[in-house]
Amino acid sequence: MALLLTEHDVKQLLPMADLIDAMERALSLFSTGQVNQPVRSIVELGAHGFFGVMPAALASPATAGMKLVTVVPGNHARGLPSHLATIVLLNHETGALEAILDGRYITEARTAAVSAVSARHLARRDARTVAIIGAGVQARSHADALARVLDIKELRIWSPTAAHREAAAREIEEMTPAPGLKSRPTATAQAAVEGADVVVLVTSATTPVIEDAWIAPGTHVIGVGACRPNQREMPAALVGRARLIVDSLAAAMKEAGDILLARQDGVDATISAELGEICAGVAAGRTGADDVTIFKSLGLAVEDVVAAHLVFERAKASGAGAAIAV
Numbered sequence: 465m466a467l468l469l470t471e472h473d474v475k476q477l478l479p480m481a482d483l484i485d486a487m488e489r490a491l492s493l494f495s496t497g498q499v500n501q502p503v504r505s506i507v508e509l510g511a512h513g514f515f516g517v518m519p520a521a522l523a524s525p526a527t528a529g530m531k532l533v534t535v536v537p538g539n540h541a542r543g544l545p546s547h548l549a550t551i552v553l554l555n556h557e558t559g560a561l562e563a564i565l566d567g568r569y570i571t572e573a574r575t576a577a578v579s580a581v582s583a584r585h586l587a588r589r590d591a592r593t594v595a596i597i598g599a600g601v602q603a604r605s606h607a608d609a610l611a612r613v614l615d616i617k618e619l620r621i622w623s624p625t626a627a628h629r630e631a632a633a634r635e636i637e638e639m640t641p642a643p644g645l646k647s648r649p650t651a652t653a654q655a656a657v658e659g660a661d662v663v664v665l666v667t668s669a670t671t672p673v674i675e676d677a678w679i680a681p682g683t684h685v686i687g688v689g690a691c692r693p694n695q696r697e698m699p700a701a702l703v704g705r706a707r708l709i710v711d712s713l714a715a716a717m718k719e720a721g722d723i724l725l726a727r728q729d730g731v732d733a734t735i736s737a738e739l740g741e742i743c744a745g746v747a748a749g750r751t752g753a754d755d756v757t758i759f760k761s762l763g764l765a766v767e768d769v770v771a772a773h774l775v776f777e778r779a780k781a782s783g784a785g786a787a788i789a790v
Contacts, residue, residue: 467785469775471566477778478570480608483577483771484584488743490770491581491711493522495740499766503715506692512538518765526556527773531567531765535691537668545601546668547571551772561790563776567768570775574767576605578711578739579686582759583662584613585742585749586709587684591661592617597653597673597697598666599623599632602688604639606664611642619647620656623667654678665689665697670721676701681754687722688761695721698758704731706756709739715762722760 469477493499501520508514513536521528533549540546549567554560583591591614596603599621607619619636623629629649637647650656657663657678667673667689676699679685685706690697703726710716713735716723726733737747739759750757779785 465787466561466790467563467776467779468788469563469565469779469785471569473779473784474565474569474775477775477782477784478573478771480573480577481612482774483573484580484609484612486770486774487574487577487767488581488584490764490766491578491738491740492744493524493740494712494764494766495738496744496746498522498524501765503712503718504765509534509536512536518768520765520769521556522766522769523556525770525773527553527769528556528559529553529769529772531571531768533567533571551768553769553772553776563772563779563785564788565772565775567772570768570771571763572601572605574771575602575688575761575763576609578761578767579606579664579688579759580609580613581743582686582709582739582761583610583684585739586757586759587614587662588682588750588753591684593620593660594618594662594664595620595622595656595660596664596666597622597656598689599625599628600666602666603632604636606666606686607636607640607647610662610664611640611645614662616642616645619645620650620660621647622650622653622656662686667697669697670695672699673697674702675699676705679756681756683756685756685758686761687758690721691719691762693719693721693724696725698722700726700729700731700733702756703733703758706758707751708733708735709737709742709757709759710735711739711761711764713738715764716760719762720760
């Protein structure tokens with residue numbers, strides 16, 4: 465028998481605080497060679513989207529699995545999320561199916577949790593103001609995650625649609641676990657970003673949504689939205705002057721348009737380290753108060769598999785999920 469775990473089950477069993485710590489361990493394992501994981505394979509769905517195949521296996525915790533993730537921007541017009549996913553979890557010893565999990569929420573939450581890990585190591589300790597460019601589910605999950613590792617006092621949010629940024633700002637202030645946090649929409653991206661200590665880019669844009677001049681010394685920038693080699697959210701000049709951290713060097717060289725396009729523009733976009741190397745203590749985190757740091761997030765299969773394994777273990781202990789015959 466295997467378990468079928470719905471999005472509701474996953475949300476009940478995967479609190480953000482626990483997920484942040486689990487993602488730090490997963491990143492450390494990945495960057496110290498303890499995870500067997502290829503760069504994801506991408507299959508185009510014509511011009512309207514694509515799906516990715518993301519397998520990973522590791523010995524501690526002993527688990528293996530794969531995520532199938534689809535990205536279809538036009539889904540919003542259908543009333544569906546643009547990102548949908550299913551995770552298959554396998555027994556590490558026998559290869560038998562252990563669980564099938566809805567992966568949409570895991571993708572949403574683990575992405576924000578990894579960003580929080582980057583802020584834990586790369587943002588200034590006195591960071592108090594966060595700017596989020598984008599007003600979708602990742603804006604909300606990032607506000608939640610970052611408030612657990614930083615003492616945020618002000619959060620500014622911008623997206624092109626006024627109603628979206630206003631709704632996101634209102635909901636974030638209501639749900640964020642940071643007493644006294646003020647969340648407000650801004651009329652422009654520049655108004656959100658200038659003077660912010662942490663800048664989060666969670667957009668569907670394919671061209672830069674911020675300008676280099678807006679980013680002050682000491683800022684930590686988290687780039688989440690652009691995950692294809694022909695997409696970017698950041699200008700080349702910013703990428704070139706920042707200390708650049710990635711989740712996977714191999715994936716960045718294949719998928720990170722923010723880096724690849726900057727290099728095509730003639731910018732020396734040198735990658736300093738993987739985030740997991742910093743988590744493991746084999747590379748330095750923030751090295752100076754005035755450093756501009758960038759964490760370019762692409763998303764790793766090990767993050768999904770470790771999160772799914774955590775949910776699976778808790779489901780077995782609590783009796784959650786539905787048993788299915790295989």
